[in-house]
Amino acid sequence: MKNAPALSSRSEYAINLMRRRIIDGQSEPGSLLAEVAVARELGMSRVPVREALFLLERDGLVEFSETGRAFVKDLSPQDFEELFTLRLALEPLAARLAAPQLKKDASLLEKNISITQRAKSVKDVTRLDLEFHEIILDASGNTRLLKLWQSMRGEMELWLGRLHRSHHLQTQGTLSETADAHAAIVNCFKTQTPAACERLMREHILGWREWLPLL
Amino acid sequence: MKNAPALSSRSEYAINLMRRRIIDGQSEPGSLLAEVAVARELGMSRVPVREALFLLERDGLVEFSETGRAFVKDLSPQDFEELFTLRLALEPLAARLAAPQLKKDASLLEKNISITQRAKSVKDVTRLDLEFHEIILDASGNTRLLKLWQSMRGEMELWLGRLHRSHHLQTQGTLSETADAHAAIVNCFKTQTPAACERLMREHILGWREWLPLL
DNA sequence: GTTCTTCATAATGTATACCGTTTCAAGATT
DNA sequence: AATCTTGAAACGGTATACATTATGAAGAAC
Missing domain, CATH: 1.10.10.10 (Winged helix-like DNA-binding domain superfamily/Winged helix DNA-binding domain)
Incomplete structure (x- = not known):
């Protein structure tokens, strides 16, 4: 045609x-x-x-x-709260499950961080941030857990995209803070217990939530 | 729906x-x-x-x-373990979220229990059991949480169905124990805190896992 | 002005047809 | 016997055509 x-x-x-x-x-x-x-x-x-x-x-x-x-889809703030609630439930779990695997090999995460440190736009950092988390979900070895997370990823990208377009988030601080927080997580995977990784991931998600404009 | x-x-x-x-x-x-x-x-x-x-x-x-x-689909024991892991993550959370609502009105749950007590076949009890849990997921008010659970329900029915056909689970004990356990949960919703409901649900799911043949 | 009715339009639900690819078993080759 | 070809049947991907229902605006009735 x-x-x-x-x-x-x-x-x-x-x-x-x-x-x-x-x-x-x-x-x-x-x-x-x-x-x-x-x-x-x-x-x-x-x-x-x-x-x-x-x-x-x-x-x-x-x-x-x-x-x-x-x-x-027209996401509401309540939709976003639902997504946050689920991330808070699923991601710390994934971090605990993935801990043994990532203790042995965190190269994918480290590579992601290294790219993030050189990223310039908020858009890129957002994408790299989601990829960082997806690497962990993947390493959890639970295919259903990964799929559930992936089924929410689109909505998160959608929400964040609209947020960036409307609010012009301050980029300077967040860019480096994202990489730093992720580096701390990798360090935790390499040196601490799975339970500790789970707790840190929970804090990370909570912190992420605090960041965003309440709208 | x-x-x-x-x-x-x-x-x-x-x-x-x-x-x-x-x-x-x-x-x-x-x-x-x-x-x-x-x-x-x-x-x-x-x-x-x-x-x-x-x-x-x-x-x-x-x-x-x-x-x-x-x-x-040909489910493996590992598939079932994944489902169990996710139930353990999602259902206690749902119980906590649903607690305020169910404290006010647990009639749907009570009705389900009453039917369960009169049920005769394992098949019926299995279905009623899943419905009991789905009522709670629904009452959580988190539509995505409910949908995630529903997306796993089919696989659970599939697994349990095959289990029943191959193992001939002993029915006498489980029938009444299911209703009893559910009654305890309803009582918890009516008299205890959301956090207590969350813990009890976690125990309930863990107990459910113990029950099943390991295969 | 408001509500109800009407109906052309637009959109989805479903059927059928065609085409390219995959599949798998029979036969060829070693 | 094991492996490699091969080709016809099977199957899914897509286009097109028809059937059925939903939509929304214009007009009628009040």
């Missing part, structure tokens, strides 16, 4: 494009994502678009009405 | 049927669920079947190969 779908499959292409548009705020929260309109714009049929919308709903970036229409 | 698109009839029908077949063990673990075959058997086209398979994957009853073929 029109433009060649770059990535492996069309639905994957549709997912990535819509995902970015939603997180970057190009798609208005609450706006309708009609299958035909999206399909025509992306140069494909409704079928892969439909599939993409299903997967984006799983990631919390899209929500369906009772009659099956897809809308760009 | 509506999710995703309307699923007015056909895809919903397909979901319910396949779901039951998988949990009841009529569909062999690891067997292929080819879209054409299922569609022809259920008297519909591939489209609603395809949608049903996607949603069943979200519920952990189906898994896709890299090339997109759907198979009946």
Whole structure:
């Protein structure tokens, strides 16, 4: 038809494009994502678009009405509180489970920190921060735990993106503080017990929450 | 409790049927669920079947190969351990969050217990047990917490179903013990603090784990 | 002005058809 | 016997077409 779908499959292409548009705020929260309109714009049929919308709903970036229409998710402060509550429940657990593995090999975390220290934009640091945490979830060895966390990641990116666009968070302090806090966590993994790692991660998440504008 | 698109009839029908077949063990673990075959058997086209398979994957009853073929999930003991770990993380939290609400009104829980006391089959008690817990998750007021739990429910039913079929659990003791334990939890909600409810729920989940054959 | 009705439009639900890829077993090769 | 080919059948990815329902604005009734 029109433009060649770059990535492996069309639905994957549709997912990535819509995902970015939603997180970057190009798609208005609450706006309708009609299958035909999206399909025509992306140069494909409704079928892969439909599939993409299903997967984006799983990631919390899209929500369906009772009659099956897809809308760009409009997160509320309460939604964010829910996400925070779940991070606080899942991440310290993941840190404890991952501790034995990360004590042996924390190279991925260290590499992430080293890149973070050189990062310049808030956007990059946000992404690297999430990746740091995801490395830990992955190292926990609990595939379901990882998947649950990943299912919330999109919503967190969405929330943080909107926050950055509206509030212009002060970047100077947070950039280095993020790397420092992460370095402390890595040190804990290398020298302390799993229970200690769990406690530190809990404090880290609590601190992260304190940081954000209350809105 | 509506999710995703309307699923007015056909895809919903397909979901319910396949779901039951998988949990009841009529569909062999690891067997292929080819879209054409299922569609022809259920008297519909591939489209609603395809949608049903996607949603069943979200519920952990189906898994896709890299090339997109759907198979009946084959749970391993490790899978069950993961589920247990997550229940232990999420349910005590839910109990604490739900405590204020349930202190005011525990009628749904009490009704569930009353039905459980009169239940005869292990199958019924298993279902009522899960419903009891889901009532608490629902009362927590955290919609994401509830959804995460629901996404694991299918796998738990699947595991328990296979367990019952292979081990013939002794039913006499567990039937009444389930109702008794649940009654104690309700009493805790009505008279104790949220933190106490959280601790009791943790003990309850740990006890539940002890019960099951190790396999 | 407000509420109810109507109805064209728009959107999803579903079916069918085509195409490319994967699969797997029969046959070839060593 | 074990391994490597190979090709037809099976299967999923996608497009298109049709069916059904929801939506929302314009008009009717009060």
